[in-house]
Amino acid sequence: xxxxxxxxxxxxxxxxxxxxxxxxxxxxxxxxxxxxxxxxxxxxxxxxxxxxxxxxxxxxxxxxxxxxxxxxxxxxxxxxxxxxxxxxxxxxxxxxxxxxxxxxxxxxxxxxx
Amino acid sequence: xxxxxxxxxxxxxxxxxxxxxxxxxxxxxxxxxxxxxxxxxxxxxxxxxxxxxxxxxxxxxxxxxxxxxxxxxxxxxxxxxxxxxxxxxxxxxxxxxxxxxxxxxxxxxxxxxxxxxxxx
Numbered sequence: 001x002x003x004x005x006x007x008x009x010x011x012x013x014x015x016x017x018x019x020x021x022x023x024x025x026x027x028x029x030x031x032x033x034x035x036x037x038x039x040x041x042x043x044x045x046x047x048x049x050x051x052x053x054x055x056x057x058x059x060x061x062x063x064x065x066x067x068x069x070x071x072x073x074x075x076x077x078x079x080x081x082x083x084x085x086x087x088x089x090x091x092x093x094x095x096x097x098x099x100x101x102x103x104x105x106x107x108x109x110x111x112x113x
Numbered sequence: 114x115x116x117x118x119x120x121x122x123x124x125x126x127x128x129x130x131x132x133x134x135x136x137x138x139x140x141x142x143x144x145x146x147x148x149x150x151x152x153x154x155x156x157x158x159x160x161x162x163x164x165x166x167x168x169x170x171x172x173x174x175x176x177x178x179x180x181x182x183x184x185x186x187x188x189x190x191x192x193x194x195x196x197x198x199x200x201x202x203x204x205x206x207x208x209x210x211x212x213x214x215x216x217x218x219x220x221x222x223x224x225x226x227x228x229x230x231x232x233x
Contacts, residue, residue: 095160100173
């Protein structure tokens with residue numbers, strides 16, 4: 001199984017500041033035949049289901065604010081929120097969909113400092 | 114607008130069975146893979162199972178393999194999860210989810226979830 005490890009487990013950032021969450025996979029999730037990284041980022045607010053933010057490691061889902069961006073390739077990935085807003089308080093998960101089981105990271109809780 | 118409405122959750126004794134259903138609307142159901150993802154109370158997300166658009170291919174987490182069966186009825190736009198031999202550790206919110214494309218793709222829409230509690 002591919003193990004997804006996020007860091008940090010929790011993060012407190014001031015409003016308007018940058019937030020960075022890292023995700024590391026135990027093996028590459030880059031599919032060489034199409035050069036796509038099979039990596040997604042989700043946001044989950046309390047009492048709500050997750051919401052897709054980023055897929056193919058760096059493609060922003062329709063309707064997601066452009067302050068959210070994804071980067072990385074192979075085994076190391078980053079979700080960046082360029083200017084934190086109050087509504088961004090949530091738990092963020094990465095997920096690999098390269099092969100089954102489609103594992104998630106343990107989650108990173110983002111709070112306002 | 115994509116809508117996914119789960120039903121069938123509830124309280125069941127260890128060793129018991131439960132069948133979850135998900136009514137889908139707002140998209141061409143048979144075109145997309147579908148999945149179940151669960152979340153134990155206060156915990157993270159765990160992928161449970163996926164099924165291809167045709168229903169011909171199914172995939173399971175090791176933790177549920179041999180006990181859970183995913184299926185779909187494309188004529189009724191319905192996804193199901195038959196859960197047998199339930200254990201306390203199966204207690205979770207179960208989310209019905211639409212894949213972005215085929216089975217090896219991210220999840221782009223989630224239902225609100227249905228709570229399954231396994232307890233005597």
